[in-house]
Amino acid sequence: QVQLVQSGSELKKPGASVKVSCKASGYAFTNYAMTWVRQAPGQGLEWMGWINTNTGNPTYVQGFTGRFVFSLDTSVSTAYLQISSLKAEDTAVYYCARVAPAVGFDPWGQGTLVTVSS
Amino acid sequence: EIVLTQSPGTLSLSPGERGTLSCRASQSVTSSYLAWYQQKPGQAPRLLIYGASSRATGIPDRFSGSGSGTDFTLTISRLEPEDFAVYYCQQYGSSPYTFGQGTKVEIK
Numbered sequence: 001q002v003q004l005v006q007s008g009s010e011l012k013k014p015g016a017s018v019k020v021s022c023k024a025s026g027y028a029f030t031n032y033a034m035t036w037v038r039q040a041p042g043q044g045l046e047w048m049g050w051i052n053t054n055t056g057n058p059t060y061v062q063g064f065t066g067r068f069v070f071s072l073d074t075s076v077s078t079a080y081l082q083i084s085s086l087k088a089e090d091t092a093v094y095y096c097a098r099v100a101p102a103v104g105f106d107p108w109g110q111g112t113l114v115t116v117s118s
Numbered sequence: 119e120i121v122l123t124q125s126p127g128t129l130s131l132s133p134g135e136r137g138t139l140s141c142r143a144s145q146s147v148t149s150s151y152l153a154w155y156q157q158k159p160g161q162a163p164r165l166l167i168y169g170a171s172s173r174a175t176g177i178p179d180r181f182s183g184s185g186s187g188t189d190f191t192l193t194i195s196r197l198e199p200e201d202f203a204v205y206y207c208q209q210y211g212s213s214p215y216t217f218g219q220g221t222k223v224e225i226k
Binding site: 047048095100103105108109110111 | 155162164174180208210214216217219
């Protein structure tokens with residue numbers, strides 16, 4: 001079955017970096033784009049952007065430029081989200097999801113909690 | 119950017135009742151690319167409806183979506199205990215794709 005499995009929770013200090021992974025299985029990885037969504041504690045869903053898994057070209061939504069980097073390792077069907085210069089306000093659950101054309105985001109990874117605290 | 123406004127913020131209902139959730143867009147949604155997701159506490163969102171009215175794989179037929187243009191509705195015909203959750207609408211026709219703020223369906 002189609003599945004996205006994300007890396008585990010992270011606790012980081014302000015100013016550090018974090019890299020979250022999202023491993024896909026059950027389908028041809030390069031046939032679908034991958035997207036990232038942030039959910040701050042008790043808040044709604046924020047779309048961060050997406051990455052073309054064929055070309056590796058990322059697209060970032062306003063507000064997620066500069067410190068946020070999407071990348072891939074197609075040899076292991078894995079997408080990555082790296083956040084640098086972490087701030088307390090980056091504390092959130094980060095989800096990856098497969099972009100299904102004309103359908104939306106399906107399925108989603110289980111989420112990775114990133115906590116930024118001194 | 120298309121802004122999606124969901125109403126009500128919270129819906130208090132009893133099991134077996136009918137639930138009607140609204141999603142209004144600030145401008146017309148391209149090709150009715152409107153999806154609904156369900157999120158339970160501690161879980162990832164799950165796709166329920168896409169293309170405004172098509173049920174995703176494995177979604178029970180008590181869930182139905184309707185609407186076009188700027189006004190969309192998710193209807194849950196008879197609420198089951200497992201349906202109490204937060205529901206988000208999303209438009210994916212125009213970048214940036216945007217989500218509504220969510221409607222919480224709680225047990226009355």
